[in-house]
Amino acid sequence: MAIFGALVKKEALHILRDTRTMVITIFMPLVLLLLFGFAISTEVNDIRIAAVVEKHTCETRKILERFRVNEYFTFLGLVAPTETERLLRSGRADAVLFLRSDDANLKAQIMVDAANPTIAQTVTAYVGGVINKEEIKSPVLTYTLYNPQMKSSYNFVPGIMGMIFILICAIMTSVSIVREKENGTMNLLLVSPIRPATIILGKLVPYFLLSCVILAIMLFISYTLLGLPLSASIVNVVLLSFLYIILSLSFGLLVSTIADSQLTALIGSAVILMLPVIMLSGMIFPIDNMPVFLQGVSCIIPARWYISAMRKLMIQQLDAAYIFKEVMILTSMTIVLLVLSIRKFYSSSRK
């Protein structure tokens, strides 16, 4: 036990002495969360709209009034038909609304800057919604469950957590183990009477604790600054994250048994883990929209299951029973990775 304590203490010293890495590991999650939470959002706010009205009627006045008071729009005022192109081109307006009355029938046309199709689509839908408010006899009532304001930050929080833990746990553990191989100190650990299992644990425990600190920071920001609804499900969130952290640590261990240099370990874990996590985990791009082949590939990416379960827990506030499938998959992945990496470590410790 004293030996184990010495190993953990030594590893903690490595982590604390390496100030640069320390700062990155603490600040990267912070910056990413705040960036995705506030700066990068798929919502469209503040649409600048101008209008061309051929002849004012009671109806057109009402419609324009609605644009004026709607907080998603900035109404630029009425313009001449010849002005419209210049406005759109110069980027001073996002859309121009044409209103024309033919025999008391109102006809509306929307001209929208579709340089960014995602924004254009949203703008068109918004404008349509504002115009048609009174036209439809039986309006469709929409309830947006779980995320009533459709805040994209809600969606990003689980994704970012899925990415950060893979990054920190896998890369940091693998690099720290491979560094000992490079320096030759691993040989000294191996020729000492301590068992390889103790060496592995002595490596994993400090990084597990570091990950817990990061988890605490990220949860704190999510529930305060980003305003995720706080409920009892936070207990399950923490437990699920523990499982995912252990999985990421095992991944790092596996990489370290294969890689010979710190650089290989770094590139290995970054390329094998980072890109698939960002592209295929459903963090940014919905899995259902992917080709079937890539959907299949995404099944073996742990982050996919973690993110999906985290959405259920954090956003939908469902209880643990609903994430049974994800937990089972993540648990089996963890066991497979741990067994593989420990066996590999043992076999490489005595050739």
Place this chain on the structure above:
Amino acid sequence: MTTVVKVSDISKRYGKNTALDNISFSVGRGELFGIIGPDGAGKSSLYRILATLLLPEEGKVEIAGLDVVKDFRKLRPKIGYMPERFSLYQDLTVRENLNFFASLFDVSVKKNYDLIAPIFGQLEHFPDRKAGALSGGMKQKLALSCALIHRPEILLLDEPTTGVDAVSRNEFWNMLAGLKEHGITILVSTSYMDEATKCDQIAMMNEGQILDIDTPANLVSHIEENLFNASAHNMFKLLSELREMPQVEDCYTFGSTLHIVARSDFNPEEIGNSLKNIGMQNVRIYPAKGDIEDLFIKLTRNER
């Protein structure tokens, strides 16, 4: 003298390369045993096998009566291993390194301090300096202290003097002599031939084989009988002329002169005269004092 290390017929291959080819030797208690040979001779592989890190493909190694393959757990506390580059934690301080290695073996620094005191003495003045900031000689002393802190019976030093200045190297060998007093058996490898004379026994290794094992004095005495120095104004021509002569077995540059390994019919005056006759100036041929390097050259030449 009781045998502490007994190596019998071990071999190790890496794919097609043979690192160790049928090696056998034994080392007695308290002996300072040197293994010399050029880089790539298989010294490090041998050390890794002795340190229980590598398994030999054939043969058997017993250290302190324990088999390195089967009883490695019992054996490990008895071995102190210092790998090729000084393996220390560069970002930990001198004191932290020493304490860490002591706790790995579950021993207290205080209790075993007497053993390392003569080595660690100079380091005592800056216990809080990072190991990475130490000079080569200091790193070497720290690494040796760390390898000794658990009072091993056998000390395995793999090229401990590589990258260390001449003064520190000298100091280091004096320290090893001090450790012998404690009854510690030391196996030291080096590629510096001049260091070999400080060992009790040396094994000369090349290309995975042991060429010869004996005391340094005995090894050198065999070779001095027919060794000569040669020098002339035109050294290059001298070398090629001498190599052509039937009385010369071998000739090679040695420092600022040439060394001649002579056959029995070699007469220095005769050869000197015949060289003067073909117009060479300042020809001098005189008996040489042989050393381990001459022997090594001889042994490796015989191989071919």
